[in-house]
Amino acid sequence: MAAFHPRLESLPSEFGIFPLDGALLLPRGKLPLNIFEARYLALTLDSLAAGRMFGMIQPDPHAAERGGEPGLYKIGCLGRLSSFSETDDGRLLITLSGLVRFTVAAELAPHAGYRRVRGDFSAFASDLEPTRPPIEIERDKILTALRAYFSRRNVEANWDAIRGLSDDSLIVTLAMACPFEPVEKQALLEAPTDSDRAATLLALLQMGAAGPDLPSGHSVS
Numbered sequence: 001m002a003a004f005h006p007r008l009e010s011l012p013s014e015f016g017i018f019p020l021d022g023a024l025l026l027p028r029g030k031l032p033l034n035i036f037e038a039r040y041l042a043l044t045l046d047s048l049a050a051g052r053m054f055g056m057i058q059p060d061p062h063a064a065e066r067g068g069e070p071g072l073y074k075i076g077c078l079g080r081l082s083s084f085s086e087t088d089d090g091r092l093l094i095t096l097s098g099l100v101r102f103t104v105a106a107e108l109a110p111h112a113g114y115r116r117v118r119g120d121f122s123a124f125a126s127d128l129e130p131t132r133p134p135i136e137i138e139r140d141k142i143l144t145a146l147r148a149y150f151s152r153r154n155v156e157a158n159w160d161a162i163r164g165l166s167d168d169s170l171i172v173t174l175a176m177a178c179p180f181e182p183v184e185k186q187a188l189l190e191a192p193t194d195s196d197r198a199a200t201l202l203a204l205l206q207m208g209a210a211g212p213d214l215p216s217g218h219s220v221s
Contacts, residue, residue: 004080005130006099008121016043016114017055017076019069024185025056025077025098026197027127029172035092039113044081044092046112052081055102055119058182066107069115075190077101078119100127101189137167137198145202146174148209153179171198180204 018033018040025031035044047054055076063071079096086092102119110116143163150157165173175188175197184204191197 004082004097004099006128008100008125008128011078011100011121012051012053012119014108014116014118015054015078016047016111016116017057017072018043019057019059019072019115021059022182022185023056023058024176024189025079025096026172026176026189027077027098027100027124028168029098029176030082031056031079031096031098031176033094033096035094036090041090041092042112043114044084044094047081048084053078053099054081054096055079055117056096057104057117058186067110072104072107073186074104075101075186076104076119077189078121100124132168132194135167135171135194135198137171137195138202139167139170142170142174142198142202142205145205145209149178149205152209155179167198168194171201174205175201178205178208180208 023031035041043054055078057076058073059070060073061070063073065071078099078101080099081094082097083095084092085094100121101124102117102121103123104117105120106118108116108118146157146162149155162170162173171194175185180188188197188200188204191200
């Protein structure tokens with residue numbers, strides 16, 4: 001199947017969102033989700049019927065609540081449902097492919113229990129470019145810091161697969177998969193450029209590698 005490369009003007013101005021603490025979706029990234037709550041089942045099914053898109057965004061503990069729901073960070077990422085299956089017990093197993101970041105221009109009335117926003121993509125039009133210039137990353141430093149970071153957290157990794165990633169895929173995959181704190185995930189999302197994200201990732205890995213040993217059930221491949 002050919003890659004999906006929408007134009008800015010073809011994106012929905014209003015769409016449902018899935019606020020999820022600690023979940024990061026980046027442009028060109030793929031986020032697997034296990035959908036079981038009624039309102040997010042409705043969100044997924046509604047999205048399948050209308051463009052297959054919804055937004056991922058993190059709750060912001062410092063933002064004011066809205067109607068009893070947690071406040072949100074101002075920036076999220078619109079994704080497109082790129083795979084979908086249903087389990088015997090009614091859950092939906094989906095993959096959301098990241099398209100473009102958005103700024104929340106306004107929160108709208110909810111629909112079927114899920115939240116909706118009006119999104120502004122204008123600051124992030126470059127996310128939609130189908131071909132991207134090489135990014136500046138310190139690959140050897142990132143891999144060295146990653147080994148130390150994973151060792152601290154007892155994370156198992158498929159190093160052959162990691163070494164085989166392109167620079168861009170390496171940064172996107174590690175930023176999404178590593179067990180960073182929500183505020184750190186948000187910093188990665190909001191990095192102005194790919195090179196800035198790579199620098200932020202390296203700093204987070206180095207800081208995490210210097211911290212205390214932590215148990216973890218994560219694996220990265």
